[in-house]
Amino acid sequence: MQSGILLIDKPEGPSSAQVVQKVKSILGAKRVGHLGTLDPFASGLLPLGINEGTKVADIFLAAQKGYSGVIVLGVETETQDSTGKVLKTHEVPSLGERELQELSKAFTGTLSQTPPMFSALKKSGVRLYKLARQGKSIPREPREIKIDELRVWKLGVAELGFEILCSKGTYVRALAADMGEFLGCGAHLKSLRRLSCGHLTVDQALSLDEIAKLRDSGSEIPLLSLNHSLSHLRMIRLEDAPMSRLRMGQQEVLVGLGAPKEGERTVRLADSEDNLVALAEWADAAGGRWRLLRVFSS
DSSP states (O other): OOOEEEEEEEOSSSOHHHHHHHHHHHHTOSOEEESSOOOTTOEEEEEEEEGGGGGGHHHHHTSOEEEEEEEEETEEETTSBTTSOEEEEOOOOOOOHHHHHHHHHHTSEEEEEOOOSSSSOEETTEEHHHHHHTTOOOOOOOEEEEEEEEEEEEEETTEEEEEEEEOTTOOHHHHHHHHHHHHTSOEEEEEEEEEEETTEEGGGOBOHHHHHHHHHHTOOOOOBOHHHHTTTSOEEEOOHHHHHHHHTTOGGGGGGGOOOOTTOOEEEEEOTTOOEEEEEEEEOGGGOEEEEEEEOOO
16 A cells, blocks of 8 residues: 555544544555544544655644534533533524624634633543543633634524634634624534645545445545645755665755745655655754654655
């Protein structure tokens, strides 16, 4: 099995870990890992690293994400989504275009968000959702997130549709609850679908059934190459001799790369045939230098 990135259109229901195990079984790959988890009730783009592709998880974890979904107004739940029990109900105010524009404006830009108790964050080594299931709530430090784009529209008297582009670490269900608080009626996230992760989009993705059918028919599984998957990073082509030294972890080759371009932190290093060999990261210490971030097997 080759290495690369496989784009899965995850259905509602299974966890990201369950999808990983299913794909690993279908492909017979040695290593499979998701590049950014999706909650079980959510659907949409789940990029999976296959074999050497697991080495780039941190790049996609840090990437901007795009989502669409539905928010129910007037109903607060313990999980801030449709899977939790109802805590409170409220009358829903009449919302016009002006109120929706004010809502979008208030939740666009750099925001402070408190992570929900029903999350995989840890406190003293224990997942918060495990404490929440015990009826416990502990203080959580607010985190800075960034909402680059937010579009909201009415679906009915008590439902809003939305599309969002947001930074890593954004809890969309916490955002839905905060929007309900802003409107004075409470809210929870009814449904969520991931549309994009960085430059990767769900319209490129395949379902689990489609992957299984390709396997059964002996057809090739459409993996994205690592070089293509990371095409948003500048590529520097090196001769084969220095590439051999890079594969052995010898970093003196990186001295000749020159200074990074403005805002650049990571570059791709490819051989003469444009095969990805390594990633290099710019470190500001000691006047600045490139250092190996990842090395990929041939």
